[in-house]
Amino acid sequence: MKQIDEGEIIGRVLGGDREAFAVLVDAYKGPVFRLAFRMTGSTPDADDLTQESFLRAFQSLGRFRAGERFFPWLYTVSLNVIRNHLRKVNALPEVATEKGMPDATDPCCDAADAAISRELGRRLQGYLLRLPVPIREALVLRFYEGLSFDDIASVTGDKLSSAKMKVYRGLEKIRAMMKEDGFADDETRS
Amino acid sequence: MTKRGVERIRGLDPVKDRELEKIIGELDGKGPSPEAGELDSRWKELDGIARMMREEPAPEPPTGLGESIMSRVRAHRSSPWKVISEALLKPREVSFHPLKALRSPVSGKECSFYFIMVGVFYAILGVILMVGLHRLGASLVTPGWVRWQPQIALVTAGCMVAIGLYLLKDGKVALRMARVGALVYLGFSLLNGIFVSLEWALPVSAFMSLLSALIGLPTGFFLIRTIQNCGKQYA
Numbered sequence: 001m002k003q004i005d006e007g008e009i010i011g012r013v014l015g016g017d018r019e020a021f022a023v024l025v026d027a028y029k030g031p032v033f034r035l036a037f038r039m040t041g042s043t044p045d046a047d048d049l050t051q052e053s054f055l056r057a058f059q060s061l062g063r064f065r066a067g068e069r070f071f072p073w074l075y076t077v078s079l080n081v082i083r084n085h086l087r088k089v090n091a092l093p094e095v096a097t098e099k100g101m102p103d104a105t106d107p108c109c110d111a112a113d114a115a116i117s118r119e120l121g122r123r124l125q126g127y128l129l130r131l132p133v134p135i136r137e138a139l140v141l142r143f144y145e146g147l148s149f150d151d152i153a154s155v156t157g158d159k160l161s162s163a164k165m166k167v168y169r170g171l172e173k174i175r176a177m178m179k180e181d182g183f184a185d186d187e188t189r190s
Numbered sequence: 191m192t193k194r195g196v197e198r199i200r201g202l203d204p205v206k207d208r209e210l211e212k213i214i215g216e217l218d219g220k221g222p223s224p225e226a227g228e229l230d231s232r233w234k235e236l237d238g239i240a241r242m243m244r245e246e247p248a249p250e251p252p253t254g255l256g257e258s259i260m261s262r263v264r265a266h267r268s269s270p271w272k273v274i275s276e277a278l279l280k281p282r283e284v285s286f287h288p289l290k291a292l293r294s295p296v297s298g299k300e301c302s303f304y305f306i307m308v309g310v311f312y313a314i315l316g317v318i319l320m321v322g323l324h325r326l327g328a329s330l331v332t333p334g335w336v337r338w339q340p341q342i343a344l345v346t347a348g349c350m351v352a353i354g355l356y357l358l359k360d361g362k363v364a365l366r367m368a369r370v371g372a373l374v375y376l377g378f379s380l381l382n383g384i385f386v387s388l389e390w391a392l393p394v395s396a397f398m399s400l401l402s403a404l405i406g407l408p409t410g411f412f413l414i415r416t417i418q419n420c421g422k423q424y425a
Contacts, residue, residue, distance in 0.1 A: 030251055055262050
């Protein structure tokens with residue numbers, strides 16, 4: 001979505017046209033849902049948190065600065081909602097992963113490949129949920145959402161070096177967990 | 191990367207500064223460098239994990255999620271407290287940094303704000319002086335110039351607010367007028383301090399003289415400097 005469109009839509013919402021907010025919801029519900037899912041590992045929680053994040057964004061829209069990019073701002077709002085949730089429930093990874101994975105847009109053609117891919121995804125999600133929340137955030141934003149280190153620093157409120165450090169630490173921790181689990185080196189190197 | 195950051199990673203892992211920079215740079219999309227050597231295997235493992243995450247299919251949001259969000263948005267009613275706090279926390283269009291205004295260009299709005307604030311200050315000062323002199327019973331016996339101090343402060347306040355409001359137009363003429371106003375104010379503050387100090391018969395005259403000089407001179411110089419910096423936008 002173009003920056004100018006977002007500005008116009010936000011202006012309309014602030015002017016009282018609540019229905020205009022639907023455009024922003026349609027554009028960003030996917031990324032926010034994915035972020036919430038990766039952080040919690042639970043589809044129902046991700047659903048609730050996505051709704052809560054958008055509602056919070058709607059309530060705080062007056063604080064959005066003109067000229068700022070909407071997407072990182074929305075990510076920051078969503079991350080705060082997710083952090084609060086995780087603090088409250090102190091979610092256990094084992095419980096969270098049992099809640100299952102949502103349907104994925106997997107271009108896989110082969111059933112066996114799809115099964116392997118699902119298993120890999122499940123394992124990765126499990127490792128991710130065992131990481132401390134700040135490190136998990138950095139990894140999700142970097143590799144699942146494809147944000148640059150600069151954007152990660154801006155969204156999380158960290159310094160650039162700190163954002164890089166968290167990503168590195170996260171990868172190292174996952175590598176260690178994979179080794180503990182006997183996850184074959186070939187799978188990561190291939 | 192900062193030295194502190196490197197020290198933190200040292201606590202976690204025996205990787206050295208140079209190696210860490212290399213690994214992060216490589217993970218940032220630059221790929222392994224030819225001289226990577228022993229880091230190559232480590233990089234491959236980390237890159238493999240990163241690649242698995244990147245290639246992980248994206249979960250789709252449940253159908254009806256958008257509509258659920260919009261239902262909550264439609265049903266949302268802000269409490270009066272929320273409305274007030276939002277209004278107070280709303281980002282300002284103009285930032286006000288008096289120290290910055292002395293060094294870098296400022297907008298007409300910011301310049302206007304400083305003039306209006308000086309006006310507000312003199313209005314308060316005028317009222318205080320008026321009440322104070324009245325309570326002291328000094329107005330009947332004070333020499334002419336000291337007796338007029340409250341009125342002088344109030345007139346100064348009026349002029350400053352008027353200039354401030356005119357500056358909101360953010361034009362060259364307003365700026366020129368503000369410059370003249372600030373110069374007159376500076377000169378008058380100086381003269382006022384001298385005139386008041388000549389009337390030693392009243393104890394408050396020394397206080398008035400000091401007040402006029404100590405407030406008037408720095409404020410006058412500040413306003414002139416701000417106007418100069420405001421003028422840079424037209425340069």
